[in-house]
Amino acid sequence: MLSIGDLARHTRISVRMLRHYDALGLVVPERVDPHTGHRFYALSQIWRVDSLIALKELGFTLEECGALLDEQLPVEQLHGMLRLRRSQLEQRMTADADRLTEVERRLRSIERGLTMTNRTLKLGPLPAIRLLHLRAEVNDESEIGGAVSKLTQQLDAMDLPGQRIHTYDGRTDKIEVSVGVAAEEPRHGLELTELPAEPQGASVTYRGPLEGVADTWRTLDVALDEQGLESYGVYRDLRVDTQDPQQVVVELQVPVRPTS
Incomplete structure (x- = not known):
């Protein structure tokens, strides 16, 4: 016993x-x-x-x-329970595999962003930019992708020539997102907006899958912090070449100032 x-x-x-x-x-x-x-x-x-x-x-x-x-x-009920449990475990394994794939993708994206930032980071004044754009407000970063997608579809329908430019203006309670094109005069009823020149800014050239741009913004902030700088104001996203979504060229620009 x-x-x-x-x-x-x-x-x-x-x-x-x-x-x-x-x-x-x-x-x-x-x-x-x-x-x-x-x-x-x-x-x-x-x-x-x-x-x-x-x-x-x-x-x-x-x-x-x-x-x-x-x-x-009964054997039949036991058999059914085990089959159901097997199905649940298979679904969990599939979901875990998908999550692992996403984690690996994010790791590669962040590593690529760090490499791009370290290689191409430039500090200096930013030029003024004139553009025609469509705008939307979102609550946080998780909603930016959806807003950009909708604005891009609307802008595509207008068939406006010119370099695509995205801007992000973080405020206290909202983030203003815009998608537009560089221009010198109003078109399609859109007002001409000018992003002012900035005396001190930072720029990074990103090359790689389009989905990695967001992680490059994050690595840029890390690189600026290491130099005693912080970003502020309107973030600029200049689409240099987006013909191939897996190998885009994007220039990221942002005003900077000494860390307070």
Whole structure:
């Protein structure tokens, strides 16, 4: 016979959990001392505890574990439960594989952004830019991609010639996003807007998949911080060449100032 402490050591389950299983009728002591209340278990119950834990790790509920251990389920029902659990595990594996792929993509994107930033970072004044653009407001960075996509579709429909320029103006409660083209005169009812020249700015030239541009902005902020600078104001995203989405050329520009 094994004491509850012995069974806990053999199965690596806490005494508290064994008492819980006893209360649920899942692992009932072979004998309970009527005077002390001490629980004693048969050696064969080590297998029952191990099987219970194995079933739990497969995702079965304690009620289902009890029925399986006591062989109270018809074979057909057991077969169905196991098939369902297999399907759930396969779905989880697929989802985990997708997440791993995304993590690896982000790692490559950040590493590429760091390389581009370190190689092409330039400090100096930024020129004024005139453009025609469409604007939208978003609540945070997670909404920027969707806003840019919608604005791009609208601008494409206007068939405006000129270099594409995106701008991002972070404010206290909103971010203003715009998609436009460099221009010298109004067209299609759009007003001509001018981004003012900035006396001190930073620029980075990014080359790679279009989806990596956002991570390059982040690495640019890190590089500026290392030089005692911080970005502010309107961020400029000049699309130099976007014919191939997997190998775009984009110039990122932002006003900078000494870190306060």
